Amino acid sequence: MTTVGEHVVARLGEWGVRRFYGYPGDGIGGVMSALRKAVDAGDAEFVQVRHEETAAFAACADVKYGGSPIGCAVVTSGPGAIHALNGLYDAKLDHVPVVALLGHTARNAQGSGYYQEVDLLTLVKDVAGAYVAQVSEPSQVRHVIDRAARIALAHRTVTAVVLPSDVLVEDAVVEPPDAHGYAHTSAVPSTTATVPPAAALREAAALLDGCEKVAILAGAGCLGATPELTAVADRLDAGVAKALLGKAVLDDRLPWVTGAIGLLGTRASWDLMRECDGLLIVGSTMPYSDFYPAPGQARAVQIDIDGANCGLRYDTEVNLVGDAQETLAALLPLLRTDRDGSWREQVGEWTHAWREQSAARVATRTHELNPEYVVRELSDRLPDDAMLAVDCGTATSHFARDVDLRPGMLASLSGTLLSMGGALPYAIAAKVAHPDRPVFALVGDGAMQMNGVNELITVSRYWRTWADPTFVVLVLNNRDLSFVTWEMRAMVGDVPFAESQDLPDVPYADWAHLLGLGGRRISEPGEVAGLWAEALAADRPFVVDAVVDANVPLIPPHLTLEQVVNTAKSQLKGDPDAPLIIADGLREAVGAPVKGLWHRAKDAITGG
Numbered sequence: 001m002t003t004v005g006e007h008v009v010a011r012l013g014e015w016g017v018r019r020f021y022g023y024p025g026d027g028i029g030g031v032m033s034a035l036r037k038a039v040d041a042g043d044a045e046f047v048q049v050r051h052e053e054t055a056a057f058a059a060c061a062d063v064k065y066g067g068s069p070i071g072c073a074v075v076t077s078g079p080g081a082i083h084a085l086n087g088l089y090d091a092k093l094d095h096v097p098v099v100a101l102l103g104h105t106a107r108n109a110q111g112s113g114y115y116q117e118v119d120l121l122t123l124v125k126d127v128a129g130a131y132v133a134q135v136s137e138p139s140q141v142r143h144v145i146d147r148a149a150r151i152a153l154a155h156r157t158v159t160a161v162v163l164p165s166d167v168l169v170e171d172a173v174v175e176p177p178d179a180h181g182y183a184h185t186s187a188v189p190s191t192t193a194t195v196p197p198a199a200a201l202r203e204a205a206a207l208l209d210g211c212e213k214v215a216i217l218a219g220a221g222c223l224g225a226t227p228e229l230t231a232v233a234d235r236l237d238a239g240v241a242k243a244l245l246g247k248a249v250l251d252d253r254l255p256w257v258t259g260a261i262g263l264l265g266t267r268a269s270w271d272l273m274r275e276c277d278g279l280l281i282v283g284s285t286m287p288y289s290d291f292y293p294a295p296g297q298a299r300a301v302q303i304d305i306d307g308a309n310c311g312l313r314y315d316t317e318v319n320l321v322g323d324a325q326e327t328l329a330a331l332l333p334l335l336r337t338d339r340d341g342s343w344r345e346q347v348g349e350w351t352h353a354w355r356e357q358s359a360a361r362v363a364t365r366t367h368e369l370n371p372e373y374v375v376r377e378l379s380d381r382l383p384d385d386a387m388l389a390v391d392c393g394t395a396t397s398h399f400a401r402d403v404d405l406r407p408g409m410l411a412s413l414s415g416t417l418l419s420m421g422g423a424l425p426y427a428i429a430a431k432v433a434h435p436d437r438p439v440f441a442l443v444g445d446g447a448m449q450m451n452g453v454n455e456l457i458t459v460s461r462y463w464r465t466w467a468d469p470t471f472v473v474l475v476l477n478n479r480d481l482s483f484v485t486w487e488m489r490a491m492v493g494d495v496p497f498a499e500s501q502d503l504p505d506v507p508y509a510d511w512a513h514l515l516g517l518g519g520r521r522i523s524e525p526g527e528v529a530g531l532w533a534e535a536l537a538a539d540r541p542f543v544v545d546a547v548v549d550a551n552v553p554l555i556p557p558h559l560t561l562e563q564v565v566n567t568a569k570s571q572l573k574g575d576p577d578a579p580l581i582i583a584d585g586l587r588e589a590v591g592a593p594v595k596g597l598w599h600r601a602k603d604a605i606t607g608g
């Protein structure tokens with residue numbers, strides 16, 4: 001006999017799903033016993049995390065780091081499914097195929113107000129809107145699993161299968177009868193049309209050939225298309241700005257790569273977008289419309305695998321629906337070859353200026369340890385095959401601006417949901433997918449306290465099974481929800497709300513030691529180089545507890561007068577950190593034009 005639970009696992013295996021992140025409970029017991037057998041037989045891998053949110057984050061990250069074709073989170077009914085929601089939304093918003101297996105109340109108890117009984121179909125209707133179904137009869141299991149997998153892949157989204165606990169242990173109908181009302185589904189993935197029509201490609205080429213100053217915005221859709229993107233960028237003489245999820249696409253050290261874009265981006269990306277006359281968006285829906293060229297400034301082409309994403313952020317004239325790699329390859333021979341390189345020279349000057357400004361910020365002596373210095377020193381030491389996992393907070397900004405990714409590296413984060421707590425689940429998934437590669441997690445202390453300290457337990461459980469034990473967690477211990485503090489200062493012009501934003505100082509390295517891991521707390525610039533040498537040479541996962549300054553300003557790439565005024569206002573309202581910010585931050589850390597803006601803003605407020 002094959003139980004329904006066993007068929008769930010076997011059928012997902014046919015779709016290439018062999019790794020399951022989860023947490024047990026009686027609602028999902030039938031899948032867990034199927035997984036026990038599959039793991040024993042070497043057909044599946046189960047990773048036990050500390051929280052169902054982590055299971056869903058990790059399932060998403062497994063796909064992002066090139067592990068499984070479809071991520072799978074397996075969680076129990078009621079509270080288990082509720083916990084998983086945030087990680088599932090992360091996958092949905094970043095367009096990652098994930099199937100959620102949700103245990104459920106037994107059929108006979110459904111509707112009775114039973115323990116842990118939650119209306120799961122309604123609960124996940126939004127996050128798994130593309131497909132959610134309950135297996136109420138053993139004869140449904142094959143088609144429900146097939147549809148959940150096919151739709152997750154085809155729509156690059158989250159689907160959910162609700163599995164009542166009693167159905168899971170019944171005899172599965174593996175081959176439904178040849179009778180009215182039964183489905184006979186396939187487990188072979190659908191192919192997709194990946195190259196746009198020739199006429200549309202010619203139109204795009206003509207448009208781009210008519211532009212002299214082309215900017216490319218590259219996003220997650222370009223991952224895997226590095227050679228093609230490079231060739232098209234070279235042919236167009238273009239500068240390339242990268243959305244956060246597309247950061248690993250191109251080497252950050254290339255002079256025509258302006259780096260990150262958006263509020264956490266570089267001044268060079270801002271200049272590139274604001275000065276170009278042609279825009280090619282590839283695999284990105286970066287939502288900050290004010291960081292694109294001004295409306296009407298540039299003629300634009302967009303390439304996206306999903307036609308619904310085209311023309312979403314900019315008034316594009318040609319929208320090419322296709323796979324980035326194949327579409328760029330098809331576009332290349334249609335483009336003219338006589339560009340003179342002058343635009344790229346200009347882009348190179350902007351990039352150079354940005355890198356000088358960045359180096360000055362890194363070298364700034366701050367009141368406490370400068371986090372940009374800590375991150376830059378790591379960046380310079382990253383092994384070629386490094387994988388990075390980044391949390392939401394100032395770590396995101398440091399990753400965007402201070403980490404130079406090189407070819408072959410992998411990096412990801414909760415890129416659209418921007419959820420705190422993702423870095424450790426992502427790092428674990430990266431390591432499980434590639435146990436022979438070193439992993440680096442960049443995490444704020446708030447995010448560490450949210451999920452990180454717990455998931456270090458998962459690390460302590462599994463690290464001995466990894467071929468390479470290098471798993472380095474950098475905790476930016478600023479004892480503050482610093483990103484929010486800066487948002488409050490710059491956007492709202494308010495002083496910090498200590499009760500809400502101050503964080504307890506936690507001995508993260510000591511916690512690592514208690515778990516049998518390595519770790520060290522540092523607080524002085526002189527310790528940084530030695531620390532990275534120690535962390536990289538460690539024979540086990542290592543937690544770097546870096547006591548860093550919370551008051552290093554997060555300057556948007558194009559500081560507006562309003563933001564400076566708001567920041568200044570907040571200081572006049574009695575921001576307790578104002579003297580430190582002025583002394584340590586703005587004056588030394590930013591370039592002359594911004595400095596002028598700062599003084600103008602202060603004068604405007606003080607009447608000076």
Ligand SMILES: Cc1ncc(C[n+]2csc(CCOP(=O)(O)OP(=O)(O)O)c2C)c(N)n1
Pocket residue numbers: 392393394395418419420421443444445446447448476478480481482483484
């Ligand atoms: C789950 C979740 N809750 C709240 C937020 C809002 N938020 C964004 S960044 C941030 C502060 C992060 O603090 P920390 O992890 O200490 O990093 P820091 O910015 O201090 O380096 C907060 C609260 C969020 N993005 N996600």
Ligand SMILES: [Mg+2]
Pocket residue numbers: 393444445446476477478479480481482503
């Ligand atoms: Mg913090």
